[in-house]
Amino acid sequence: MEGSDNGIEGQNHQDKNGVPSILNSEFPRGNSRNIYFIFLALILTMAVLSVAQSDIAGQDDRPGQRSAVTNSQGPHYGVDFITSAEHHADEQQFANGLATGAGWDRWPVYWFYIETSEGVFDWSRQDTAVQADLDHGLQLNAILLGTPAFYTSNFLRQPLLPYQHTPRRGTLALDSVETARPQGLYEPVFIDGDNPGPDKVINPQNKWVFFVEAAVNRYKPGGLLAKSNGWPEGVGVTVWEMWNEPDLSFFWDASLQDYARLLKVGYLAAKHADPQAQVMFAGLAMWQQPDYYDLVLDVFDNDPIAADHGFFHDIMAVHNYSRSERSSDFVLTVGEAMTQHGLEKPIWLNESGVPAWDDYPGPVWEPLSPLRAKQQEQADFAIQSAFYAISAGADAIFHFQLYDGCGNQPQGTDFPPHIGELCDDNNNYDGKPCAGDANGLYRNPADATCFTQHPHPESPRPVFFAYKTLAAHVRDVQPYWRMRAGTPVSSSTCPGSDGPQEWIALYQPATEKRIVGLWARCGYTETAVIEATNPDGKAQLVAPDGSVQEITASGGFYSITLPAATNRNPSPGQIINPIYPIGGRPVILIETDTREEPPTSTPTHTPRATSTCWQGVLNGGFESDSGWRIPLTTNPASYSKELLRSGSRSMRAGIIDTQDNLYSYSTALQTVTLPKATTDADLHFWLYSLSSEPASLTLPSNPLGMTEKSAATTGDAQMVLILDSGGTIVEQLLYERRNDPQWREYSFDLSHYADKTIQIYFGVYNNGTGGISSMHVDDVSLSSCSAITPTATPSATPTSTPAETPAPNQLSFVFAPKISKEYPLGITGQIVDLQGQGIGNVTIRTDKGQSTVSEPDGWYALVPLDSGTYIIRPEKAGTVFSPQTREVILPPSAYDQDFVIVPPTPTPVPYSGP
Secondary structure, X not given: OOOOOOOOOOOXXXXXXXXXXXXXXXXXXXXXXXXXXXXXXXXXXXXXOOOOOOOXXXXXXXXXXXXXXXXXXXXXXXXXXXXXXXXXXXXXXXXXXXXXXXXXEEEEEEHHHHEEEOOEEOOHHHXXXXXXHHHOOOEEEEEEEOOOHHHEOOHXXXXXXXXOOOOOOOOOOOOHHHHOOEOXXXXXXXXXXXXXXXXXXXXXXXXXXXXXXXXXXXXXXXXXXXXXXXXXXXXXXXXXXXXXXXXXXXXXXXXXXXXXHHHHHHHXXXXXXXXXXXXXXXXXXXXXXXXXXXXXXXXXXXXXXXXXXXXXXXXXXXXXEOOOOHHHHHHHXXXXXXXXXXXXXXXXXXXXXXXXXXXXXXXXXXXXXXXXXXHHHHHHHHHHHHHHHHHOOOOEEEEOOOOOOOOOOOOOOXXXXXXXXXXXXXXXXXXXXXXXXXXXXXXXXXXXXXXXXXXXXXXXXXXXXXXXXXXXXXXXXEEEEEEEEOOOOXXXXXXXXXOOEEEEEEEEOOOOEEEEEEEEOOOOOEEXXXXXXXXXXXXXXXXXXXXXXXXXXXXXXXXXXXXXXXXXXXXXXXXXXXXXXXXXXXXXXXXXXXXXXXXXXOOOOOOOOOOEEEEOOOOOOOOOOOOOEOOOOOOOOEEEOOOOOOOOOEEEEEOOOHHHOOEEEEEEEEEEEOOXXXXXXXXXXXXXXXXXXXOOOOOOOOOOOOOOXXXXXXXXXXXXXXXXXXXXXXXXXXXXXOOEEXXXXXXXXXXXXXXXXXXXXXXXXXXXXXXXXXXXXXXXEEEEEEOOOOOOOOOOOOOOOOOOOOXXXXXXXXXXXXXXXXXXXXXXXXXXXXXXXXXXXXXXXXXXXXXXXXXXXXXXXXXXXXXXXXXXXXXXXXXXXXXXXXXXXXXXXXXXXXXXXXXXXXXXXXXXXX
């Protein structure tokens, strides 16, 4: 999918690049600061763990790591939607796709577009698209998906009127009816059962099996289209992906076991049609159900014929958006599942990318648009994600997508370039969203379905050159080594005990060269000092734009400057990301290497110390809508005014009215990162727990894994959990079913999560039968203190002791600015602490003489501002800010361009104010 944020339970989600169902309802009218992109990101996520939250840091040499299966031509490079059946590419579009260096195209073969009524097939548009790919020398990763309405397994889904499909051009999208389990899925594959054989006959009562065999027979080498069009021997479609992202409820609304069945019977049908076909497990998003693949393999462990048929797939695929390092995490996760089940298969990253906010269709007026990046950061992501994935053993790298298409917006969404002034109070323009998703290697052409008004239509973005650089230089390689160099940084924005530089080396056996990707992980400019392996001490240094520089070692070492990371784009609900989801601008070092061991590195930094105490939970009293993430389940949690311990609101999870009883999870989460030097961390909260469920029912054995089918066997549950950044339970603080109509206080020590990113989870599970259960939460706090690094003090001659002056409170100055809509020649910004909480009543001064006092939530406006460099200094009585200033460069045309934030050298310290 086009973006991701950590999820726990199923969410009501939009079609990929289609019309989100929530867009049909009224957008909330809110503060002018909450521009469209924030809400849009909420409905398209997606985040990791909270997307954007730091994993438990460390190297990726995990136990049981999969050995790489490296194709001699690998990694394969591909692009999603070079063409498609719904939007045939013209010659310019094919030329642009081939210019990337990609050899693969990927697009959906929608079943519902082909079988237009029961037993009636129209393959014409698919025939044209397949033929065009092959004519241009492209191989096809074909995705089979989408249940026709008349084949849905639940008759209640079937519409009363004839079903009309939403037009899809260059999209991956399903309407809800199309996500259903097909009729006859559990019917035998063949007339006489599931066991395959050369003379077996496909069972037409299994509708999915019948469709898969028909598709493979038509497009395989030597198939129906090959014979009619005279294709050379061996030319045809050989890779068949069985559905897309079934781990997300808006692509597959049936059970995991149902997907296992769909994969199995699809595999057997495809192999019956073409024994050489390569069947791919559907690409997984990995954030709503991160163990989905492992659980499907568990199902196959009990299948008597699974082992003889490779567990019914030849290739595994994963997807990753917005945070580059997760590309290795996801590949390793599914690789470990393979190892545990005795398998070894290629793993493809066949969707990846991050949308740019600073280019049309925007939102160019929102620098901190959730899950987005600047165009240069988008290019940096492409390089980093590829190195991460290949180092973990990935065999293919695909970018999503060639053009922007319609993104996650409705078909026909269009508007002229603007800086937010065209957005109405519902964040719409002409009845449709006023911003879009700039995912493309190329901007849309002027005749596109959406976003047609870029001043340079069909022109490449920086990410195009980065992807082309990968395809040109990073070929025929295998994983070599990976290390994090440099002196560790003590900062909550750069978590982990390892170094702040990422070094990932790949080896090219044919040339005996190492290809090393290097970048800074955090917001500090680094100097990589890496030992040369070429006896001549010479190497090439390749930039993301493809430019090549010859460098020479000094004293046997190369010294390479690595620019600081700049991307702090948050997950939805955050003001600023607590870490850097994309590292700084990478470089690729290429040189001869006949050795096998990694080179040495030279430390280049003095450790930076962090001290004092801070409050780690945002909005612990639930008095605003910030801080907490509430998954859109069938019964989502909500802010409540009914049961209060203090203030005007609490958080309600669960069901409070018996007539609403249904199978559901109801959840509120918040992600926090505890500093490395944390000495104590006390999580404190109050609960008001109610349940009418029979006491005789046991608690579910898997708190977050109950399905509707298994719901009746166990009772409801109220839970407070600690999850890791990927959504896996690491600790159960409370797991109970209590009927206790009073506020009860709880406290837990979380200091053992120092240097880790965790999710604090409050939730209630209702099984949908019998009684109901709920839980109100209020006054949540997480007080964390870190050790202070002492500084040696020289001895001095005793003197009279002056009156003690109280030390000022320290406030972090994290500047989160944007161009002001209200004042086009000015800027607005917010002073926030490292947890994203606004710091109010601060005087803002600049070197140009302007001064203002911020609002209570930390926002302010400076107007008017001329172009040039501004030094912004926050001031507040009794406080010291770190850093003390921020430098802002405003270009002459400030009203329609982004300004540059120059990060300071000092490390911000955690908030310890009043």
